[in-house]
Amino acid sequence: MNPNRILIKNYFENHSLVESNIESYNRFIEKGIQEIVNEIQDIIPTIIPAEVKDFKIKFGKIRVEKPQIVEADGSRRDIYPMEARLRKLTYSAPVYLTVSAYMDGVEREQFETLIGKVPVMVKSKFCHLSGLNKEQLTKHYEDPNDLGGYFILNGNERVLIIVEDLVSNKLFIERNATGPSKYTAKLYSESGVYRIPHTIEQMKDGIIYISFTRFKRVPIFAVIKVLGLVKDQDITRFISDEKQYDDVFINLYETVEIKSQEQAMEYLSKKIGLNQVDHGEKVIDLLDKYLLPHLGIVSGNRTDKAYNLCKYIKKFLMISRDNKQITDKDHYMNKRLKLSGDLLGDLFRINLRALVQDVLYNFQRLVKRGKFQSIKIIIRDQLLTSRIKSAMATGAWVGGRKGVSQNIDRTNFTATTSHLQRVVSLLSSAQENFDARALHPTHWGRLCPVETPEGTPIGLRKNLASLAKITQEEMSDDKVKKLLEGAGLNQNG
Numbered sequence: 001m002n003p004n005r006i007l008i009k010n011y012f013e014n015h016s017l018v019e020s021n022i023e024s025y026n027r028f029i030e031k032g033i034q035e036i037v038n039e040i041q042d043i044i045p046t047i048i049p050a051e052v053k054d055f056k057i058k059f060g061k062i063r064v065e066k067p068q069i070v071e072a073d074g075s076r077r078d079i080y081p082m083e084a085r086l087r088k089l090t091y092s093a094p095v096y097l098t099v100s101a102y103m104d105g106v107e108r109e110q111f112e113t114l115i116g117k118v119p120v121m122v123k124s125k126f127c128h129l130s131g132l133n134k135e136q137l138t139k140h141y142e143d144p145n146d147l148g149g150y151f152i153l154n155g156n157e158r159v160l161i162i163v164e165d166l167v168s169n170k171l172f173i174e175r176n177a178t179g180p181s182k183y184t185a186k187l188y189s190e191s192g193v194y195r196i197p198h199t200i201e202q203m204k205d206g207i208i209y210i211s212f213t214r215f216k217r218v219p220i221f222a223v224i225k226v227l228g229l230v231k232d233q234d235i236t237r238f239i240s241d242e243k244q245y246d247d248v249f250i251n252l253y254e255t256v257e258i259k260s261q262e263q264a265m266e267y268l269s270k271k272i273g274l275n276q277v278d279h280g281e282k283v284i285d286l287l288d289k290y291l292l293p294h295l296g297i298v299s300g301n302r303t304d305k306a307y308n309l310c311k312y313i314k315k316f317l318m319i320s321r322d323n324k325q326i327t328d329k330d331h332y333m334n335k336r337l338k339l340s341g342d343l344l345g346d347l348f349r350i351n352l353r354a355l356v357q358d359v360l361y362n363f364q365r366l367v368k369r370g371k372f373q374s375i376k377i378i379i380r381d382q383l384l385t386s387r388i389k390s391a392m393a394t395g396a397w398v399g400g401r402k403g404v405s406q407n408i409d410r411t412n413f414t415a416t417t418s419h420l421q422r423v424v425s426l427l428s429s430a431q432e433n434f435d436a437r438a439l440h441p442t443h444w445g446r447l448c449p450v451e452t453p454e455g456t457p458i459g460l461r462k463n464l465a466s467l468a469k470i471t472q473e474e475m476s477d478d479k480v481k482k483l484l485e486g487a488g489l490n491q492n493g
Helices: 003-014 019-039 081-086 134-139 220-226 232-239 246-254 261-271 279-290 299-320 340-369 381-394 413-420 477-486
Strands: 055-064 068-070 076-078 092-103 106-119 151-153 156-160 162-166 172-175 183-191 194-202 208-212 215-219 335-338 405-407 422-425 461-463
Touching: 019 055, 019 340, 081 151, 092 381, 106 151, 106 340, 106 381, 151 381, 156 340, 156 381, 172 299, 183 299, 194 299, 208 220, 208 299, 215 220, 215 261, 220 232, 220 246, 220 261, 220 279, 220 299, 232 246, 232 299, 246 299, 261 279, 279 299, 335 340, 340 381, 381 405, 413 422
Parallel strands: 162 422
Antiparallel strands: 055 092, 068 076, 092 106, 151 156, 156 405, 162 335, 172 183, 183 194, 194 208, 208 215, 422 461
């Protein structure tokens, strides 16, 4: 027997074609949900009982059980995928959350409550079919060769399509054919619930502007000065030690009258149209929250933000003035794939915040009526369940995306396998986007070079290669530091 065949046969005996998707879902249930809950800080209502000075609600530990069904007579039992298909039910697991209520700093109430149900991926760790052999699968009326990796909603088998997107927190510079700026630098800063687009451009007068949220085309040097880097000499040094650019001095001349952080705040507040008394504080709060949130959203991160803006200016000038090569957006190093776990994480995060708002509303309504007794009665588990179920049943996702969830193609086994490995780009199929549609050398071994539809979606709808595996591990700062130190790099240079 051919050695290659032996190797491939052995690979598929130990690994599934949809293994990456299942691992992503497992990570979401085991770690992701808890991380999203931890993002929510203390819930402090504005209206509290008269006899209480300080009241806050805290969310604690998450616990997820395996899929269950509650019958009409109130009995509870496990449910398997085939029963969910036949009875047009949703194959989902209950999610329990520990909630605590603090009055005047003393814990008065703690309990575990059902906050909703999350659809369970077939063959994942939280599915009853996980770890079963062929005989056991047959006993539960399942096809032993079925790959899993999909969901069952109201009896329909639904698959979450893998979404291809540009990597966040990285600066991309592109040349413009038209417009006031020859080059435009773009960066998507992502941190938890925030994903904020930043644009840097240089107008014909040489001034470099930055745009994000409320700040539309404000001089980038004024922003750097608000962040605390006020001295022109320091800004010049932070941008580049080895080469001095004339553009830097043109921009410094534009903001030459700004000698302090307070003056910079005043200047920016006028630019964005703030007329309040405390406009300076408002400006710095907006910068802390929405400027490069991946570097942090507290006042201690301002120096890092100023330093990074200087480095972005340097990169921009190296390309616009020194004709350095533009970053290839279509290189797969600059792409990220959002699997089922990541997509569900986005959906869960938004809907958990909606649940928090609902809890606050119900609490304050009961307090006004003088009927408040316990926070147990103000948590509606149907809110989260119905919202997640609705998104997965329709395919309408967070951020206005459509078609993320689709009915699985069961024409034959090959069609099903293809559908489970589909990768879709966020770019519109109505536009040209020639470079994005072309086959890139970095697709080799990652994406199938043949399987893409003809017509408008060509090159935008792709499929993973049969042996492709998507890594799940996230590199923490400490881990990167240890790897660099292991390679001989130390903090002292």
